[in-house]
Amino acid sequence: MQLPEHCTLCPRRCGANRAAGRTGYCGAGDTLLAARAALHHWEEPCLSGDPNAATGSGTVFFTGCTLQCCYCQNYKISQQGLGKPLTAERLAEIFMELQQKGAKNLNLVTATQWLPWVTQALDAARRNGLTLPVAYNTGGYETVETVKALAGYVDIWLADYKYASPALAKELSAAQDYPQVAHAAIRQMLLQTGAPVYDADGYLQKGVIVRHLALPGHSDDSLAVLQRLADLRQETGVSFVPSLMSQFTPFYRAA
Template sequence: MQLPNHCRLCPRACGADRAAGKPGFCGADDRLMVARAALHHWEEPCLSGDPQDVRGSGTVFFSGCPLRCCYCQNFPISQEGVGKAISAERLAEIFLRLQHDGARNLNLVTATQYLPWVICALDFAKQHGLTLPVVYNTGGYETVETVRALAPYVDVWLTDFKYASPDLAARFSAAPDYPMVAEQALRQMLTQTGVPLYDREGFLYRGVIVRHLALPGCVADSKQVLQILARLQLEIGISFVPSLMSQFTPFYKAAEHGLGRRITTYEYRQVIEEAIRLGLTHGYMQEKSSAREEYTPPFDLEGV
């Protein structure tokens, strides 16, 4: 395992000497930091089942993030450094324990800043019996090179497509290049992963889920995102599972950036109607009542 001495793992390409302990833009240095590893019941039903499913998705939350989303619901770990330093060997043990505990899949949340450790741990775990589908849970801000490097490891991409507007991406996530980067990454995810495949119980074991979180006051941008997604699906000829989310809650610094309220039923209905118009109907939408804090687990180092 070789740590980057000029880090380019994410699109920031900040060049941090991580091998010497210098943190990158994402906050990660020469340590592997994990905040939680447990069965999780609040992903899309094809990944974690319904809330009463005792198995759920075997979710590992990593610390740090290449984005700076002002409304991040996981801000204690993405922005504030909550987490515990562990070894790649320990990470592999966690993967195997989640499988033993009955997880339906292995769900890696915001893992790119730790790619050398993650690949090492997946190799070790597979050598010792890991057979779960691997879900890569990402904000969508990935390089094509990173997506390609994960081709032998990732079965399901659970990716966001947050913005069509560079201005909104800069304002809310400090990433004006997000729309271009996310489109290129998604194109690669679809090309190398293929159409959605489900097991006999209806759980996804290969394919791409594309999430879009509708933001208050940003209906026009949400519609543009859906138009991009529909165009990509038509161009590439490979389907994905759309997941339109209404659960926005003004966490962290959202109010300071003009996002101090939840979306209205009327706003979300406009987004859904655009998805229907574009034929993006073979996926998920949330009830308006889904905007609840319970979707955010406690980052208390459980399972780490």
């Protein structure tokens, strides 16, 4: 595995020499950290299924994040470094354990800062019999290059489209360029992955889910995001699953 000596995995392009143990903007260094791996029952129904069933989405929550959302509900993981060290070999074993527990998919949450470990673990797990579709759960702040690099690894993109306003993106997530970056990344996800494909039980096997969390006092921005999603559908000719969320809770610095 080759660790970044001048990290450009995310749009921050902070240039951290992670091979030398330096941490990037995201908080990631030279040791993989993850906070939780379990069957998750509260994703979209086409990923998690019945919340009362024994199955679910096989979710791994990775430590760190390329965004700085002031209302993040997982801020202890994303901003405060909560997590345990893992090797790529152990991560591959975790993927297999989730499959053995009955997961319907493998759900990788904020994994971009750990891409060298994740791709190595996926390669190893597939050699050992991993057959689950892989869902990449992202805040949408991705480079087109990273999306392209994940071709052949990711079957399902579960991406946020948080903001249409650069000013709002800067204020709430410290990422003024978020709107254009996310738009370009999601466009590539659609072109790369194609229209949704479901199995006989209604579980998504391939495609793109685009989430938007409606924020109090910013309905105009939500409407602008929805228009941008309609534009993406027209631009690409590729359908996707829209997921409009209303469960904003004032966590972290928004409390």
